[in-house]
Amino acid sequence: MSSVLTVNAADRERLLAAYPEVFHRSFLQRWGLATAAAVVVVYLAFCFSFFNVIPTFVNGNWDRAAIYIQDWYSWRAQPRLRFQNGQVVPQWTSRRQYPEGAAIDWLKPTSNGGYTVLFGGEDRLEVTPSQVDVYIDGKLYPVAIKGDRAILPSGAPARMVQDDNKVNVRFGFAGQAEIRNSQVYVQRRFLGWANFFFDTQSPFWGRSVTSVAGLMLFGERIDPAQSNASLALDNFLNNGSWQHGDILSKLMQTLVMAFVGTLFATLIAFPLAFVAARNITNSRPVNWGMKRFFDFLRSIDMLIWALFFTRAFGPGPLPGIAAIFFTDTGALGKVYSEALENVDDKQREGVKSVGAAPVIVQRYGVVPQVLPIFISQSLYFWESNTRSATVIGAVGAGGIGLKLLESMKTNADWDKVAYMVLLILLVVFVFDNLSNALRSRVMGKKGH
Amino acid sequence: MAHVAGPPQFNGLQDSSRTILDHYQSQVRTRRIYTVASIVVFLVVLAASLDFANNANSGKFFERLPYFFDFIKSFVPNSPLEIFRAMFDLPSPYADGSIKFDYTSDRVWITDSFYIPNFFYQLAITLNIAIVSTILGSTGAFLLCFFASTNLVGAGIVRWVVRRIMEILRAFPEIVIAGLLAAILSIGPIAAIIAVSVHTIGALGKLFFEVVENADMKPDEGLRASGANWLERVRFAILPQVLPNFVSYTLLRTEINVRASTIIGAVGGGGIGEVFSLSIGRDHAAKTYAIIILLLITVICVDQFSAWLRRRLIGKQSFEFGRGAA
Numbered sequence: 001m002s003s004v005l006t007v008n009a010a011d012r013e014r015l016l017a018a019y020p021e022v023f024h025r026s027f028l029q030r031w032g033l034a035t036a037a038a039v040v041v042v043y044l045a046f047c048f049s050f051f052n053v054i055p056t057f058v059n060g061n062w063d064r065a066a067i068y069i070q071d072w073y074s075w076r077a078q079p080r081l082r083f084q085n086g087q088v089v090p091q092w093t094s095r096r097q098y099p100e101g102a103a104i105d106w107l108k109p110t111s112n113g114g115y116t117v118l119f120g121g122e123d124r125l126e127v128t129p130s131q132v133d134v135y136i137d138g139k140l141y142p143v144a145i146k147g148d149r150a151i152l153p154s155g156a157p158a159r160m161v162q163d164d165n166k167v168n169v170r171f172g173f174a175g176q177a178e179i180r181n182s183q184v185y186v187q188r189r190f191l192g193w194a195n196f197f198f199d200t201q202s203p204f205w206g207r208s209v210t211s212v213a214g215l216m217l218f219g220e221r222i223d224p225a226q227s228n229a230s231l232a233l234d235n236f237l238n239n240g241s242w243q244h245g246d247i248l249s250k251l252m253q254t255l256v257m258a259f260v261g262t263l264f265a266t267l268i269a270f271p272l273a274f275v276a277a278r279n280i281t282n283s284r285p286v287n288w289g290m291k292r293f294f295d296f297l298r299s300i301d302m303l304i305w306a307l308f309f310t311r312a313f314g315p316g317p318l319p320g321i322a323a324i325f326f327t328d329t330g331a332l333g334k335v336y337s338e339a340l341e342n343v344d345d346k347q348r349e350g351v352k353s354v355g356a357a358p359v360i361v362q363r364y365g366v367v368p369q370v371l372p373i374f375i376s377q378s379l380y381f382w383e384s385n386t387r388s389a390t391v392i393g394a395v396g397a398g399g400i401g402l403k404l405l406e407s408m409k410t411n412a413d414w415d416k417v418a419y420m421v422l423l424i425l426l427v428v429f430v431f432d433n434l435s436n437a438l439r440s441r442v443m444g445k446k447g448h
Numbered sequence: 449m450a451h452v453a454g455p456p457q458f459n460g461l462q463d464s465s466r467t468i469l470d471h472y473q474s475q476v477r478t479r480r481i482y483t484v485a486s487i488v489v490f491l492v493v494l495a496a497s498l499d500f501a502n503n504a505n506s507g508k509f510f511e512r513l514p515y516f517f518d519f520i521k522s523f524v525p526n527s528p529l530e531i532f533r534a535m536f537d538l539p540s541p542y543a544d545g546s547i548k549f550d551y552t553s554d555r556v557w558i559t560d561s562f563y564i565p566n567f568f569y570q571l572a573i574t575l576n577i578a579i580v581s582t583i584l585g586s587t588g589a590f591l592l593c594f595f596a597s598t599n600l601v602g603a604g605i606v607r608w609v610v611r612r613i614m615e616i617l618r619a620f621p622e623i624v625i626a627g628l629l630a631a632i633l634s635i636g637p638i639a640a641i642i643a644v645s646v647h648t649i650g651a652l653g654k655l656f657f658e659v660v661e662n663a664d665m666k667p668d669e670g671l672r673a674s675g676a677n678w679l680e681r682v683r684f685a686i687l688p689q690v691l692p693n694f695v696s697y698t699l700l701r702t703e704i705n706v707r708a709s710t711i712i713g714a715v716g717g718g719g720i721g722e723v724f725s726l727s728i729g730r731d732h733a734a735k736t737y738a739i740i741i742l743l744l745i746t747v748i749c750v751d752q753f754s755a756w757l758r759r760r761l762i763g764k765q766s767f768e769f770g771r772g773a774a
Contacts, residue, residue, distance in 0.1 A: 040583060047580050051637050065632040253504050256497045263494065299747045303711045303721060304740055307728045311523075312516040316505025387619065391708075394623045394715045395725065398504070401623060405715065408627035421624055428619040 071414035075194035076175065079107065081184040083129040083145075087113045088184075097241075099200035106188060117186055119171040125184070132179050134160065134169055143167050143179050150179040193415050195241055202235040242416065247403060251423055253317045254399035257392070258385040260317075261324025266378045269329050273336030274362065280340060291337065297330025302388065303395060310396040320397035324385050332381060339373045340366065375442045379435040386431045390424060400424065525734035535738040537565040548732050567723065567735075567742055573637055574719035575746070577709040578702060581641045585648025585705075586698045589614075592649065593656035594682055599665055611657075618650030622708065623715050630716050640717030644708050652701055659693045660686060692762045699754040706750050710743065 007015070016023050048054075077097050079090045090107065098104055106118040114128035122138035132143045132150070141153045141160060152162040159170045167179040178185040197212075198204040203222045204212050215222070216229045223231050237245035275281050276290035305326045309319035348365035356364070393401025404420050407413040461469065502509050525531055526542050533540050533551055540549040554566035564572075594600050596610040622643045629639035667685035676684070713721025720739060727735040 044580065044583065047576055050576065051580075051641070053638060056633050056636060056638050060633045062632070068628065068631060249504070252500065256501050260494065260497050260501060295748070299744050299751070300740070301707050301710055301743060301747065303707070303714055304724070304743065307714070307725055311728060312519045313505060313509070313512045314507035316507070317501035318505040318507075318509055318512075321501060387621075390621050391623055391711050391715070395711065398506075401621075404621065404623060405627065408624070408631065411631055414628075417624060417627075421621060424621055425616070425619050429615075432619075 068411070068414050070173070070189065071412075072418040073193075073415075074173075074189050074191050075415060076187050076189045077194075078185070078187050081115055081117075081127050081186060083182055086129050088115045088127050088129060090115065097194040097200070099205060102200075102206070107186075117177070117184075117188070119174040119188070123171050123174065125169075125177055125186070127184050132167075132184060134177075136160070136169075136171075145179070145181050148181045150181060193242075193419070195239070197239070198232075198235050199240040199242075201240065204232055204235060242419070247400070247416075247420060247423070250398070250400045250403045251420075251427065254320075254389045254393055254401065255386065255427065257317045257320035257324060257397070257399060258382060258389040261321045261389075262328060262378060262382040262385050264321070264325045265328035265332050265381070266374075268325075269332035269336055270374065272329070272333050273340055276333060276337035277340035279343065279345070280362070280366070291334070294330040294333040294337070297326050298334065299330075300327070302327045302392060306392045306395050306397050315396050315402065316398045320389055320392050320399060323392055323397065324389065328381055328385070332377065335377050336370070336374055339370050339377075343369050372442045372444075376439045379439050379442075383432055383435045387428060523731070523733045523736075525737060530734035531737045531741065534732075534734040535565060535567060535742065537563070537567075540734075548730070549734075551735075567720065567739055570718075570720040570723050571742055571746060574709050574713055574721065575706065577637050577640050577644065577713070577717070577719060578705040581644035581648055581709065582698060582702045582705050584641070584645040586652050586694075586701065588645070588649035589652035589656050590694065592653045593660055594686070596653065596657040597660040599661055599663070599668075600678075600682065600686070610653075614650045614653040614657075616650070617646050618654065620646065620650075622647050622712060626712050626715060626717055635716045635718065637718045640709055640712040640719070643712055643717070644705055647708070648701055648705060652697060655697045656690075656694060659690045659697075663689045696758045696762050699758050703747075703751055703754050706747060 075097065079092050082089050082091050088109075092098070108116045108118075110116055110126070110128075112128065114126060117125040117127065119125070122135060124135045126133035126135070130145055132145065134141045134143055136157060136159060141156050143153060143160075144151045149165040150167045152160060152167050161168045161170075165181065169177045169179065171177075173189055175186065175188040177187070195205070204215070207215070212232065216232050219228055222228055226234075237248075272290060272294075276287055276294065278284075278287050281287060302323050305323035306319055309322040313319050313322070343366055347369065348361055351361045351365040389397075389399060390401040390404070393399030393403075394405045396402070400420060400423070404417060407416045407420070507515075525534075530540060530542070532538075537551045537555045539552050543549045555563040556566055556569040557563045592610055592614065596607055596614065598607065601607050625646055626639045626643035629642055630636070633639055663686050665685075667689070668681050671681045671685045709717065709719065710721040710724075713719035714725040716722065720743065724736065724739045724743070727739065
């Protein structure tokens with residue numbers, strides 16, 4: 001197989017003479033790509049130090065990062081088992097996932113006034129005020145509580161650590177416990193989202209799907225004033241920990257921002273583009289002025305418009321609509337006028353030659369040619385604005401973006417963030433397909 | 449014809465022509481009905497949307513409109529020169545100890561006697577965020593795009609996975625990535641860079657693989673015939689064709705990313721966006737106008753430069769429409 005390609009001297013001369021551009025390439029052609037790559041590498045190295053990448057990453061809260069990520073798809077119950085008068089009393093934080101006095105299958109009282117906390121498998125805690133028995137893989141490690149400290153037993157595995165006066169026990173994903181002299185702080189983690197449909201106030205809480213469906217369809221009225229189905233819907237939308245109603249209405253605001261903003265931009269850009277197009281309005285200064293006006297609207301960032309109108313109108317969809325409207329009037333105007341300038345002149349001449357008025361000439365000579373392009377571009381902008389309206393909202397214009405930002409700032413609502421991200425992904429997906437379908441209907445099968 | 453009992457002849461048309469005319473007119477009528485109906489539906493949706501937006505807003509449109517003009521009137525610097533002073537961090541004659549007129553303390557000192565005005569420094573941060581994330585994002589998109597194109601990868605499953613990854617990266621809200629990273633790495637430009645890069649991978653990846661799919665496959669066939677492997681085929685057959693378009697799209701993306709990094713900055717990513725949102729929130733008119741002017745100049749310069757470079761690279765071919773994938 002190894003046949004070496006040999007060229008004799010005459011062929012060599014001939015080839016060199018015939019294809020000089022292949023064999024004698026300029027410096028830029030030979031080294032251009034390598035030089036560009038080198039410049040990019042040097043620039044990235046500069047930015048690496050300019051942005052303090054290494055210190056930032058070293059100082060990052062990586063242990064918290066794991067918790068934040070786990071919060072996306074799981075939830076944790078965090079009772080404090082307090083020692084009071086020789087008894088163990090569970091105390092819940094405000095964000096409790098169980099109603100008062102509910103029987104919890106992983107947290108059971110024992111006959112001697114203590115509590116058993118099950119962590120799945122052979123892992124569990126037996127909590128009494130004087131001693132906490134930690135079972136890891138079925139083996140017992142008793143943590144004695146003497147005076148003001150909890151004492152780590154000898155021979156304890158690496159998952160149990162003495163930290164000053166307290167003992168920390170890690171059970172992996174299932175949770176962790178912090179044993180102190182006055183209380184045991186338990187964190188128990190479960191897959192999924194807690195109380196997603198109904199909060200603990202709701203009569204539907206903790207029921208299975210079939211039981212809820214049965215109640216809604218055939219059950220006695222729980223609230224005499226309304227049917228069970230409407231009560232369930234009401235409880236779902238006003239779910240205290242998930243706020244479905246609020247989130248859905250904020251999502252709606254974002255969608256409205258994109259829709260109305262793009263629509264108004266389209267309606268205003270449409271006539272203005274005729275003024276800006278050189279072949280339609282025969283006045284250079286007017287064309288030039290209109291085009292610079294478009295450039296001005298476009299170049300002032302959507303951010304600036306959004307903040308400006310937020311100051312004026314207060315947070316909500318109105319500043320979002322205004323921001324999208326102002327930016328996109330410029331952008332659509334530019335695109336539209338370019339499409340108009342590329343229009344075929346023959347149809348206009350045809351309509352003009354039968355003596356039609358100027359408006360009629362545009363209506364029948366120009367609009368049919370450009371309308372599909374216009375609609376297709378507006379749909380593109382609508383699609384892209386559905387996405388950017390989220391960010392604009394975060395800046396202060398309201399909608400789901402602001403809700404996202406607020407949820408993220410608490411650092412405890414990552415499950416809600418995940419829920420909103422899923423909703424946004426879904427909406428973007430639906431609108432992409434909708435606009436694609438509309439576009440291919442308008443433009444015909446061949447795409448844009 | 450003898451049987452004149454039928455309907456009178458209309459406009460002197462024959463029966464067959466009249467049938468055609470009737471059909472045409474009935475079609476026009478149906479079409480008109482559809483047009484009117486869709487316009488009505490459209491208007492109803494629009495009115496409902498506007499009403500919803502107005503009710504959801506904290507200030508109502510017509511109530512707030514007079515305040516809007518008041519705001520514009522009141523939001524004026526003490527003198528036009530103030531804008532200039534705020535821009536270059538020069539001392540203000542109106543200085544009263546408040547941060548509104550305190551321009552000088554923001555100076556970023558490079559040496560003992562030479563400083564960069566703060567807004568220019570912040571602008572440099574934003575621009576660098578945009579450029580770095582464009583470089584990172586386009587590199588990622590470049591590496592991914594070949595695996596998403598039908599003409600290079602036979603395995604449908606690989607294409608499907610890569611395309612879905614791109615879609616998710618594209619649609620994932622940037623502020624969530626930025627917010628999550630800000631919670632882990634503390635607030636700063638790195639969160640913004642990663643957020644913008646991730647989005648860029650998705651958006652550019654889609655444009656890139658569409659370019660690759662439209663490439664001429666004849667060079668590829670030639671190389672395949674001479675026994676080249678996959679990597680060599682991509683390098684010598686596809687890459688030379690698609691590189692100009694890739695560079696063009698990347699330049700277009702740079703323009704978009706300058707805007708994106710400004711916005712992410714306002715949400716907590718640092719840079720000029722953050723300074724801007726602070727100064728407009730605190731009613732510092734001179735500082736706000738200084739930043740608006742700086743941003744306007746920057747965006748125009750970046751747009752013009754990239755448009756010029758794109759024209760040089762691929763001629764008059766229009767890529768203005770690339771925004772659709774933004």
